Amino acid sequence: MNGVRCNLSSLSELVYSIKEVFFAYFTVYKDKFLVLFVISETAIEDSLRNVIPSSFFPSKLIYLDQVPLTINGKVNRAHLLATLEEQCSMQIQSWTSILAFLGKFGVKSLSELKSHSFTDYAAEIALHLGNVEALHDILDPAITGFAALQKYTSHSLNVDRQVENVNLCNLVVDVPIIPISQPNVSWACDLEKCIDGDPILTTLSEEEVVVACSHSGLIVCVRVRDGYLLWKTMVNCRFEASPRICGEHIVVGAYDGGVYFLSASTGAVEWRFTCGDVIKAACAVDNNYYVYVPAYNRKLFKINSKSRECVWSSPIQSGSPASPVIVEKCVFQTTIKGSLEAIDAMTGMHLWIYQVQAPMFSSAAVFDGSGFIGSVDGRITKIYLKDGKKVGCSYKHSRTYLRQHFHIWQVSIYCHRTRVTFNRRCHVTYHSSLALPILLIRFACN
Structure with a gap:
């Protein structure tokens, strides 16, 4: 904007630092105007000027009642x-409406217009007028601010239209440069395309290895100490899910609806189970090497990895990118339809379903007989796992994709900007941080 590069996501994160803000989204309109959409408990104009650089201050601020989402749960x-x-x-755009709008810049009457050039607010005024050309006229040193405004009003006035020359000072913006030293890269392995799933760290023949897969269909096993490629396997499909260890196999779901079982030692595909639709979630594996995986045909599958058979398939409300969570004899699955579903691990029968009003992209965090779920509208809800009843109130929080971790006495849930800690009595504590949407690990100590 204005010749200066900006990161809209970073600007949104700055707005999230304002305590009252639950949602913030910057976008560029007509390649000229920076617009901010927010959900906030109170007006934030004053606070906004303290966190957003003046060169990136939005031309328009729009307050929303709720976040509009696509069918995939995105903004x-x-x-x-x-x-x-x-x-x-x-x-x-009458003079009355323009004066009402310009009141925020200290203009109270028509007589005061001639003493203002409005160059500092050009983008905001042009967006209010709904005309990109107004931006050029307001910034034109040969046109007074009053003359520029008069050109775009619906009513003319008998006033002096003499053109005044206005000397504009060169606007110099000091952009802070923060040097960040990157850690030394010991080795790298090219998987050709995006890696969406988390790599897994395991031990093979007493050597630490890491296994990862990518959109290219490539699955690799790399020795950690020196980056030596032990094996790689190319499968003709796309992988978004994380691989998992299942006995002597690596198991991973794919975009072609298949669950692939590879030899952990050689990488050879030993067999494939067909679910019938896209798989984006990592499989969950229990102690007996049963594999649980949701597909986008709205089914949750239980697979016997030893007999290579499907034990059962249970209908769920929708597909899910979130891995199932196994607790004793129960499987808990979240979906993009906003459901948390408890399913008997032995029979595949539903025990209960809890429904929220927004998609869920993360698994439930299970702790002390309760489940914590986070939805894309920023709500964190505590559920009794025994009966699926909500405990207390839901906590309105930051935005979308939550990251979860739990410890002996507390459960921590991570999102884009904050860590939230619950204790046994469901007292909540917010820990401000600029958390990126990657896997973060911290321990919430007693």
Whole structure:
């Protein structure tokens, strides 16, 4: 913006540092205007000026009641832009409405207009007028701010239109440069395309190895101490899920609906189970080497890895990118339809279903007889695992994709900017941090 590169996600994270903000989303409108959509308990204009650099201050701030989502649970940018355009089209650009708008810049009457150039607020005013050309006119040193505004009003006034020359100072923006030293890279292995799933660390022939797979269909096993490639296998499909250890096998679900069982020692595909639709979630493996995996045909499968048979398939509300969670004789599965489903591990029968109003992309965190679930609307809910009843209230939190970790006395749930800790009595503590959407590991000590 204005010749300076900016990261919209980083700007949004700065807005999240404001305590009252539950949702923040920056976007660029018509390649000229920076627009911010927020959900907040209170007005944030004053606080916003303390966290956003002046060169990146939004031209328009729009408050939302709820986050518009696509069917995949992502922010619906088209809906947000439609909301913006609807607001702009409803504005009647009379002098009365313009003066009301300019009041925020200290202008209270028409007589004060001639003493203002409005160059510092050009983008915001042009967006209010709904015309990109207004931006150029306001910034034109040969046109007064008053003359530029008069050009875009619906009513003319008999006023002095004499053009005044306005000397504009060169705007110099000091961009802070923060040197960050990167850790030394011991080795690297090219998997050709994106790696969505977490690599797994395991031991093979008394050597630590890491196994990873990617969108290219490549699965590799690399020795940790020196990066030596022990084996690689190319499968003609896309992998988004994380691989898992299942006895002497590596098991991973694929985009072609197959669950692949590879020899951990050689990488050879020993057999494949067909689920019938896309698999994005990592498999869950119990102590008896039964494999549980959800597919996007709305089924949860239990597979006997030894007999190579399907024990049962249970209908679920929707597909899921989240791995099942096994607790004793029960399997807990979250879905993108916002359901947490408890299924008997022996029979595949449903025990209960708890429904929230937004998709869930992360697994439940199980702790002390309770489950903690996070949905993309930022709500964290505690559920009794015995009967599926909600415990207390839901905690409104940051945004989407939660990361979860638990310890003996507390459970910590990670999101994009904050760690949230619950204790046994469900007292909640917020720990501010700029947490990136990657796997983070911290221990919440008693």
